[in-house]
Amino acid sequence: MKRKKMLSNNGFILVETLVVSVFIMGIFSLLYTNFFPLIGEYERYKNYDTVESTYIAHWARMIALKGLADSSYTTVANVGYLDISDCSLYVNSNANGSCEAFKTVNNVSKIYLTTYSTTSFKDFVKDNNDFSRSFSEYISYLPAYSKNAVKTTEAGYYRIIVEYISNNSYKYGNIEAFKG
Numbered sequence: 001m002k003r004k005k006m007l008s009n010n011g012f013i014l015v016e017t018l019v020v021s022v023f024i025m026g027i028f029s030l031l032y033t034n035f036f037p038l039i040g041e042y043e044r045y046k047n048y049d050t051v052e053s054t055y056i057a058h059w060a061r062m063i064a065l066k067g068l069a070d071s072s073y074t075t076v077a078n079v080g081y082l083d084i085s086d087c088s089l090y091v092n093s094n095a096n097g098s099c100e101a102f103k104t105v106n107n108v109s110k111i112y113l114t115t116y117s118t119t120s121f122k123d124f125v126k127d128n129n130d131f132s133r134s135f136s137e138y139i140s141y142l143p144a145y146s147k148n149a150v151k152t153t154e155a156g157y158y159r160i161i162v163e164y165i166s167n168n169s170y171k172y173g174n175i176e177a178f179k180g
Contacts, residue, residue: 048138053162053173059102060111061160061177067095072113073179077153080120082113107165110135116157116176117146135163138172156180 047053067090076082085108087099102108114121118139125131125139139161151157161174 045141047134047169047171048141049173050171052166053164053171054175056106056108056164057160057162057173057175059106060108060162061175063090063095063098063102064111064113064160065177065179067092067099068113073158076113076115076158080115080124083110084113085109085111108162109165109170110161110163112161113177114159114161115153116148116151116159117144118142118159119144119146132170134170135172138163142174151176 064084068084069089069091072082072084072089085103087096087103090096090099103111112121122139122142122144125136131139145151145159156179158177158179159174160177161172163170163172165171
């Protein structure tokens with residue numbers, strides 16, 4: 001009888017294990033390099049446009065639409081923005097009182113009315129050192145909203161941006177406003 005020679009697979013198993021290990025390490029390094037920057041972005045932007053800030057911006061919009069004079073909207077159309085944090089700007093006495101109560105209850109420090117496209121406001125904030133660093137970072141984070149050709153200031157679309165304090169940190173939110 002002929003004896004069959006048994007082949008040893010020990011070398012093949014070693015090479016296969018090395019190839020699979022290198023492949024798995026490649027996947028882990030890809031995940032590591034792409035996942036941790038996302039966590040950093042989340043940490044950086046966790047104070048921007050949360051549900052709470054959108055809710056506060058909604059009420060700022062309601063007060064602004066009911067209480068601001070038409071001349072305020074004209075100013076925004078010409079200049080690009082208007083600081084409407086001062087409650088004396090509201091011509092309706094009911095809106096004036098609502099503004100004061102709203103700012104007190106929600107710890108609102110600033111309310112801005114801007115054009116729907118925030119491009120000019122972004123440029124103004126970038127060139128001006130009167131704004132805080134965190135506010136400047138938030139404004140640079142915002143999209144320009146300039147691609148929507150239907151929503152223009154001439155058509156009555158504006159944007160409300162709020163800055164408020166919650167848990168000892170500044171938080172920001174924005175919402176569109178339609179003055180029809």
